[in-house]
Amino acid sequence: MNSLPEHKTQYFGLHDLPQEQQDAFAKAKRLERISILVRVFTVPIIFALAGSSQAMKASWIEDSLGFIAPIAFLIAARLVYRQPTPRHPYGYHRAFGVGHLVAAVALLTFGGYLLVDSAMGLLTGEHPPIGMMELFGISFWSGWLMAAASIIVVIPLVILGRMKIKLAPLLHNKMLQADAAMDKADWMTGIATGVGILLVGAGIWWADVAAAIIISFDILRDGFNNLRSSLSDLIDTRITTTDSIEPHELLAEVRERTEALDWVKEAEVRARDQGQVFHTEVFAVPHEGKMPSVKELEDDREYLSDLDWKLHDLVIIPVAELPEEFLPQVKERQKDG
Amino acid sequence: MQRNNLVHSMVRSIVLCGVVFGLVGCGNHYPADPEGTLDRVTGGTIRAGISHEPPWTDITTGGNTEEDPGGIEVELIEDYADSIGAEVEWQAGGEEELIGLLGERELDLVVGGLTDQSPWSSDVAMSAPYAESSGIAGSTDKNVVAIQMGENAFMTSVEEFLLNENVDQQLPEEMRP
Numbered sequence: 001m002n003s004l005p006e007h008k009t010q011y012f013g014l015h016d017l018p019q020e021q022q023d024a025f026a027k028a029k030r031l032e033r034i035s036i037l038v039r040v041f042t043v044p045i046i047f048a049l050a051g052s053s054q055a056m057k058a059s060w061i062e063d064s065l066g067f068i069a070p071i072a073f074l075i076a077a078r079l080v081y082r083q084p085t086p087r088h089p090y091g092y093h094r095a096f097g098v099g100h101l102v103a104a105v106a107l108l109t110f111g112g113y114l115l116v117d118s119a120m121g122l123l124t125g126e127h128p129p130i131g132m133m134e135l136f137g138i139s140f141w142s143g144w145l146m147a148a149a150s151i152i153v154v155i156p157l158v159i160l161g162r163m164k165i166k167l168a169p170l171l172h173n174k175m176l177q178a179d180a181a182m183d184k185a186d187w188m189t190g191i192a193t194g195v196g197i198l199l200v201g202a203g204i205w206w207a208d209v210a211a212a213i214i215i216s217f218d219i220l221r222d223g224f225n226n227l228r229s230s231l232s233d234l235i236d237t238r239i240t241t242t243d244s245i246e247p248h249e250l251l252a253e254v255r256e257r258t259e260a261l262d263w264v265k266e267a268e269v270r271a272r273d274q275g276q277v278f279h280t281e282v283f284a285v286p287h288e289g290k291m292p293s294v295k296e297l298e299d300d301r302e303y304l305s306d307l308d309w310k311l312h313d314l315v316i317i318p319v320a321e322l323p324e325e326f327l328p329q330v331k332e333r334q335k336d337g
Numbered sequence: 338m339q340r341n342n343l344v345h346s347m348v349r350s351i352v353l354c355g356v357v358f359g360l361v362g363c364g365n366h367y368p369a370d371p372e373g374t375l376d377r378v379t380g381g382t383i384r385a386g387i388s389h390e391p392p393w394t395d396i397t398t399g400g401n402t403e404e405d406p407g408g409i410e411v412e413l414i415e416d417y418a419d420s421i422g423a424e425v426e427w428q429a430g431g432e433e434e435l436i437g438l439l440g441e442r443e444l445d446l447v448v449g450g451l452t453d454q455s456p457w458s459s460d461v462a463m464s465a466p467y468a469e470s471s472g473i474a475g476s477t478d479k480n481v482v483a484i485q486m487g488e489n490a491f492m493t494s495v496e497e498f499l500l501n502e503n504v505d506q507q508l509p510e511e512m513r514p
Binding site for chain 1: 487497
């Protein structure tokens with residue numbers, strides 16, 4: 001392995017970031033800081049206006065849960081810069097996975113609590129009282145302000161969400177992806193709460209609880225999605241696209257590029273997602289009598305590693321035949337013929 | 338596909354908003370009463386619970402009785418009743434008993450020197466504070482009346498009346514905060 005890179009560019013542990021990723025990462029951190037700042041204002045507003053409305057209670061709880069992901073992101077973002085140490089030879093990239101898991105568990109817990117709490121309100125038939133309020137000497141029905149505030153506070157979050165979700169695939173950051181998706185979906189919370197309160201005004205007392213139940217399901221869905229995606233990386237699922245839907249294209253590309261090397265007869269790759277970057281092992285079977293020199297292997301390793309910034313942690317292992325115990329996909333391919 | 342979903346849900350929410358305002362147009366009141374209290378008491382009878390807490394409510398001294406009580410809040414409620422052409426039927430009792438009856442919709446409101454710090458606020462609805470007064474130990478109390486949960490037309494009607502009365506200025510000097 002080469003000596004540790006000098007700090008001319010920014011590094012993720014050992015991974016040097018291209019300019020595009022550096023910019024995107026800086027922007028993502030800025031957006032997450034703004035998200036925290038926005039919530040510092042929106043949560044107290046909704047909390048203060050919530051009164052007896054279950055939907056607004058659900059809404060401010062959802063809003064406060066929204067603190068977790070940006071804070072976890074910013075903490076993890078500091079950790080991943082650290083160089084690997086003898087104690088942490090793979091670096092600190094899993095920090096994102098841990099933060100992601102924490103956010104998922106928090107969402108599931110509070111989503112479940114709100115769902116039960118709201119369902120109880122429905123069963124006991126609690127009619128939410130929404131009366132007059134006096135502000136600066138003017139008295140008016142507080143429902144107007146509650147509904148308006150619920151809808152207005154989600155606007156900055158939805159805009160931030162839309163900006164963040166564009167950065168996530170660039171950085172291959174699943175935590176950012178999940179956080180952005182949650183913010184983007186916040187418009188539903190705002191509209192459900194606002195409409196619920198206006199319907200209570202129309203005498204439909206259960207509309208408020210119904211809105212709260214919709215929000216609880218939204219929180220639970222976010223929790224499940226986060227849990228699935230964070231766990232899948234933590235238990236070393238093969239690398240996937242940032243939205244966790246398809247196998248990552250680099251998996252096939254590295255294999256094809258390896259097989260195109262003149263000494264390689266066949267090759268197979270296994271790679272796991274460590275957060276934003278991959279830990280990649282390339283198994284290559286040389287042609288008869290064409291075992292490459294150490295220098296050649298070293299050059300090829302560098303060539304493959306340079307295909308993408310996420311591939312820095314990559315090793316080539318020359319083997320006599322592809323080991324099925326490490327590469328279950330080999331058996332599958334043989335079955336398919 | 339995601340964009341389609343977004344458009345779809347937007348259309349749905351707009352339709353929902355239309356339904357909301359359709360309903361508003363149909364009802365007599367906005368906000369409305371799920372149980373129709375305001376319509377029932379207008380020109381009828383308000384069932385009011387009263388617990389003894391002078392000077393707000395008084396059922397014993399100076400010719401005041403349980404059936405014909407006096408006090409600041411009693412006068413306010415009777416004036417309110419006049420404004421909607423209603424009679425007040427007073428029922429005296431302890432606070433817990435009255436709050437229980439209010440929760441079971443056997444009463445329409447309860448008075449008794451309640452404040453916005455009342456522990457009953459999870460069982461019944463508390464009106465917006467209609468006055469500020471000095472309480473025990475020099476604290477400033479915000480005075481409220483208790484109303485059935487969720488009868489929002491009746492509640493806002495009572496609140497509007499009380500807020501317009503400017504009770505603060507009618508309090509005797511020693512009770513002002």
